[in-house]
Amino acid sequence: MTFLPVVERELRVAARRRGTYIVRIATVIIALGLTGWVLAESNQAQWIGDELFVVLSFLLFIYAGFFGLFVTADCLSEEKREGTLGLLFLTDLKGYDVVFGKLTATSLNSFYGMLAVVPVLAIPLLMGGVSQGEVLRVVFMLVSLLFFSLSVGVWASALCRHTSRALAVSILTVLTILCAWPMATQLRQHPVADDRLAYLPSPVYGCILAFDANYKPGQRLDFWLNALITQLYGWLFLGMACWLVPRSWQDAVERKRSWWRLGKFTSAARAQLLAANPYLWRALRRPSKTMAVWLMLVCMSAFWVWLHWGKFKWLDPFIFNDQFYDASANFTRLILAGFAIKVWVAFESARALAQDRQSGAFELLLTTPIKPAEILQGQRQALWRQFAGPIGFLLAANLFFLVLELHHISGLNRSVDDYDWLEAIAGHAVIGIFLVLDSMALGALGMRYGFRTRKPVLAGGAALGWILALPVFLFCVAGYLILGSAQDGWSVLMFWCVLGLGTDLVAILSTDRLLSEFRLFVAEGHKRKPKKSPPFNATPAMAEIS
Numbered sequence: 447m448t449f450l451p452v453v454e455r456e457l458r459v460a461a462r463r464r465g466t467y468i469v470r471i472a473t474v475i476i477a478l479g480l481t482g483w484v485l486a487e488s489n490q491a492q493w494i495g496d497e498l499f500v501v502l503s504f505l506l507f508i509y510a511g512f513f514g515l516f517v518t519a520d521c522l523s524e525e526k527r528e529g530t531l532g533l534l535f536l537t538d539l540k541g542y543d544v545v546f547g548k549l550t551a552t553s554l555n556s557f558y559g560m561l562a563v564v565p566v567l568a569i570p571l572l573m574g575g576v577s578q579g580e581v582l583r584v585v586f587m588l589v590s591l592l593f594f595s596l597s598v599g600v601w602a603s604a605l606c607r608h609t610s611r612a613l614a615v616s617i618l619t620v621l622t623i624l625c626a627w628p629m630a631t632q633l634r635q636h637p638v639a640d641d642r643l644a645y646l647p648s649p650v651y652g653c654i655l656a657f658d659a660n661y662k663p664g665q666r667l668d669f670w671l672n673a674l675i676t677q678l679y680g681w682l683f684l685g686m687a688c689w690l691v692p693r694s695w696q697d698a699v700e701r702k703r704s705w706w707r708l709g710k711f712t713s714a715a716r717a718q719l720l721a722a723n724p725y726l727w728r729a730l731r732r733p734s735k736t737m738a739v740w741l742m743l744v745c746m747s748a749f750w751v752w753l754h755w756g757k758f759k760w761l762d763p764f765i766f767n768d769q770f771y772d773a774s775a776n777f778t779r780l781i782l783a784g785f786a787i788k789v790w791v792a793f794e795s796a797r798a799l800a801q802d803r804q805s806g807a808f809e810l811l812l813t814t815p816i817k818p819a820e821i822l823q824g825q826r827q828a829l830w831r832q833f834a835g836p837i838g839f840l841l842a843a844n845l846f847f848l849v850l851e852l853h854h855i856s857g858l859n860r861s862v863d864d865y866d867w868l869e870a871i872a873g874h875a876v877i878g879i880f881l882v883l884d885s886m887a888l889g890a891l892g893m894r895y896g897f898r899t900r901k902p903v904l905a906g907g908a909a910l911g912w913i914l915a916l917p918v919f920l921f922c923v924a925g926y927l928i929l930g931s932a933q934d935g936w937s938v939l940m941f942w943c944v945l946g947l948g949t950d951l952v953a954i955l956s957t958d959r960l961l962s963e964f965r966l967f968v969a970e971g972h973k974r975k976p977k978k979s980p981p982f983n984a985t986p987a988m989a990e991i992s
Contacts, residue, residue: 452547725824
């Protein structure tokens with residue numbers, strides 16, 4: 447028998463797939479565009495190579511640490527939901543054959559995309575200021591970090607059956623491993639006396655030590671120990687996935703939990719949802735989904751309080767703390783919380799529609815009196831019930847911070863500058879407006895991509911790419927050329943708003959197109975029209991000879 451036959455098959459299939467080559471070309475174009483923007487914006491010619499290398503490395507570290515979760519979080523759970531994973535074990539395949547095959551199939555494009563950026567990462571080496579060893583160490587940590595995130599995603603997919611749960615488990619696991627031990631050093635009494643020993647279990651520490659400024663003689667051993675620990679993380683999660691897959695493909699037995707009322711609606715609430723819209727009950731069957739969004743906001747608020755107010759010194763009058771009046775700090779908190787909500791909206795808007803189309807439930811729904819408009823309306827109502835409260839809370843917090851900042855500005859012992867007032871009002875207004883518009887656009891585009899891809903992770907990622915990543919890319923590429931020499935703060939803000947509003951409005955208006963093509967998406971999906979073949983010549987061949 448061939449060693450790892452599933453891996454060999456997936457490599458042959460990927461060699462013939464058009465997307466394998468498109469991903470590499472797209473990542474190189476994005477990296478070159480970002481490189482040109484950094485070179486155009488930099489004012490220090492002697493440090494331009496080092497600055498460019500740090501920017502590219504930082505973005506690639508984020509890519510390697512989290513992108514692998516999105517591509518592998520549904521690789522095994524999808525097979526379990528469809529019931530096809532058990533068919534593989536009717537043969538002589540082992541658990542590691544299936545795990546490594548799925549890992550190869552889902553991670554090949556992400557690895558090729560990162561590998562295509564490595565030559566761009568070596569451009570600062572030719573410009574000076576970056577050593578060859580620094581480039582090699584960064585590339586080594588990128589490969590290790592990507593392998594670690596891919597392994598965590600495969601393990602979570604083998605552990606869970608639903609896409610959202612697998613993605614949540616993988617994200618929480620990665621965040622815990624990356625941040626738990628470094629955060630422990632900020633406590634009053636942490637278990638490790640030496641901070642360096644507390645940093646070693648975190649792969650972030652190795653990413654920092656990869657640069658020449660931190661790769662000192664006393665810390666070289668720490669870098670290689672951290673790289674070894676990161677590799678051990680990856681192989682440990684892969685080993686657990688190989689052990690779980692042959693034991694978790696069976697259908698799980700549902701246990702009765704009559705004592706837990708938070709996970710299910712009561713009969714009266716269920717009847718109310720069914721009377722309002724049948725698909726509303728289908729998309730929002732568990733109230734715990736709404737509570738999970740609130741729980742995330744509570745955890746982020748608790749972490750913020752712990753970080754800024756002396757490790758839970760609740761006796762301090764924190765309402766008068768200067769942190770409340772720092773506009774940049776408030777902007778950062780609101781943007782991070784809003785980004786988390788937007789990511790959740792993107793994946794949740796595509797989840798129910800993608801799963802129902804994949805299982806064939808829409809074909810049954812269309813045989814009932816339920817109309818496509820009612821189905822889409824039910825999905826919108828479910829998103830509204832789940833995210834309207836948290837978004838309203840963030841808008842109230844936005845207004846609260848704005849009032850405090852304006853009160854602080856007016857109470858200063860100097861002449862009040864009108865620019866400070868306008869800066870605070872404009873910043874909070876842009877954050878609040880784009881929180882609402884981006885959420886609406888992500889909901890509309892996530893629903894559309896849920897029909898097209900049938901995979902919630904890919905649908906949510908595509909929606910995030912168009913709404914959040916595309917304006918950033920267009921801003922980096924065209925911002926310097928359009929703004930020219932007038933690069934003041936207001937012109938940059940206006941240009942950014944125009945790009946964001948344009949993408950949001952296009953996405954929101956795409957909902958009407960989804961309604962008109964609903965039955966086509968259910969029956970055939972989104973397929974490209976075949977190329978027109980040459981007209982058929984009906985003249986007999988013998989007539990042409992004569």
